[in-house]
Amino acid sequence: MKSYEEITEQLRKPFPPGTVKVSSDGKRGHIPVQVYMSRLEDIAKSQWHWRIIGDPVLNFEKNFVIVKGEITLVDTVRQGLGIAKIAKVDTSSIKNALMTAESEAFRDACDKFKMGWQDLAPYRDWSTSPVFKDISGLHLNEGIVIDNFDPDVHSVMPSVGRECIKCKKQLSHNEELLLSLNGIKFAYCKEHIPQQLIKKQI
Ligand SMILES: [Zn+2]
Structure with missing residues (x-):
């Protein structure tokens, strides 16, 4: 070494x-x-x-x-x-x-x-x-x-700043990334993201 x-x-x-x-x-x-x-x-x-x-x-x-x-x-x-x-x-x-x-x-x-x-x-x-x-x-x-x-x-x-449209929780960067990668325009947190909209897991 x-x-x-x-x-x-x-x-x-x-x-x-x-x-x-x-x-x-x-x-x-x-x-x-x-x-x-x-x-x-x-x-x-x-x-x-x-x-x-x-x-x-x-x-x-x-x-x-x-x-x-x-x-x-x-x-x-x-x-x-x-x-x-x-x-x-x-x-x-x-x-x-x-x-x-x-x-x-x-x-x-x-x-x-x-x-x-x-x-x-x-x-x-x-x-x-x-x-x-x-x-x-x-x-x-x-x-x-x-x-x-x-x-x-x-x-x-940097503030992403969006809130989940269901529960109003502030979205994390990973949640924003998940939404973007799936082409989802609306703000959903991990819990409320409609499963049928997820094309792939990251
Ligand atoms: Zn939510």
Whole structure:
């Protein structure tokens, strides 16, 4: 087994030329999730672990989804936050948005371990990176930096806010997800959702 120091020293080494994907205006760059993942696999082997924390936050008023996750590396944990727009409220768009948000969260967590910093340095302006803390309901305990994050979106932070039309109970994010995945427009809680409307379990 390697120590945390040995692993991070290797993880932080520059990636091969051409790894950074650059936006068409040449101003922004990112490293694909698969690149981070395979480096973690190669170097940390069984000593790293990724998990999603809690339920995704789905906002169908503003059409975005937030996923929070964390990477455990040996004995050290770093969290990441990812946000993605939901193109429209249907099953595949929501799934796509969830996957994009998870990728962003994963990338964000990798960034906390300083992976790719040397490669991304030319595309970063540290002084103006948007930092946001304590988003209500997410209980973040450290500042989060997301590249290219749209402050107009994060200022409206997330409340789904619908109530079950039968019992008036506030719907959870999972209940909203269940309704969306089944194409159900009305707000039902888990208990009152008509069984014949459920196409599949999630
Ligand atoms: Zn109900």
